[in-house]
Amino acid sequence: MPHPSRGPVFRAYFDDLAWSIDRAAGSTAARRAGDAWRQGVETHGLPAAQLLATQAGHASRTDLPGCAKTRIPWPSGPWGAVFVLTHDSIGIRLSFLAFGGRHPELSSSSPSVYQRAHRRLHASD
Numbered sequence: 001m002p003h004p005s006r007g008p009v010f011r012a013y014f015d016d017l018a019w020s021i022d023r024a025a026g027s028t029a030a031r032r033a034g035d036a037w038r039q040g041v042e043t044h045g046l047p048a049a050q051l052l053a054t055q056a057g058h059a060s061r062t063d064l065p066g067c068a069k070t071r072i073p074w075p076s077g078p079w080g081a082v083f084v085l086t087h088d089s090i091g092i093r094l095s096f097l098a099f100g101g102r103h104p105e106l107s108s109s110s111p112s113v114y115q116r117a118h119r120r121l122h123a124s125d
Helices: 016-025 028-044 113-121
Strands: 067-072 079-088 091-101
Touching: 016 028, 016 091, 016 113, 028 067, 028 079, 028 091, 067 091, 067 113, 079 113, 091 113
Parallel strands: none
Antiparallel strands: 067 079, 079 091
């Protein structure tokens, strides 16, 4: 869950349908961590210091240009969220793309948070 910090803090906008799909696919621990994290983000915002750049054309065959990711819980939790960054009249906007395991075990059939985000970002391609 984010904590008040120095530096910019961004408001995040959540797609409730995407969140509920990703949440339902996770373990009980993932749901608990995700729910606590989301409540904190909706209450306090997401500190810029907790956002990391994603890569376009990553070796994992995900392409997330113009996006940012965070780890849940910060700084090295096993779950993550990905956002699309846009700019509007208010400033930088974080629009939720996906939540889930950052690097699920190879034996898992569950897609990583990055694979989920890639599919949603490129759904119209």
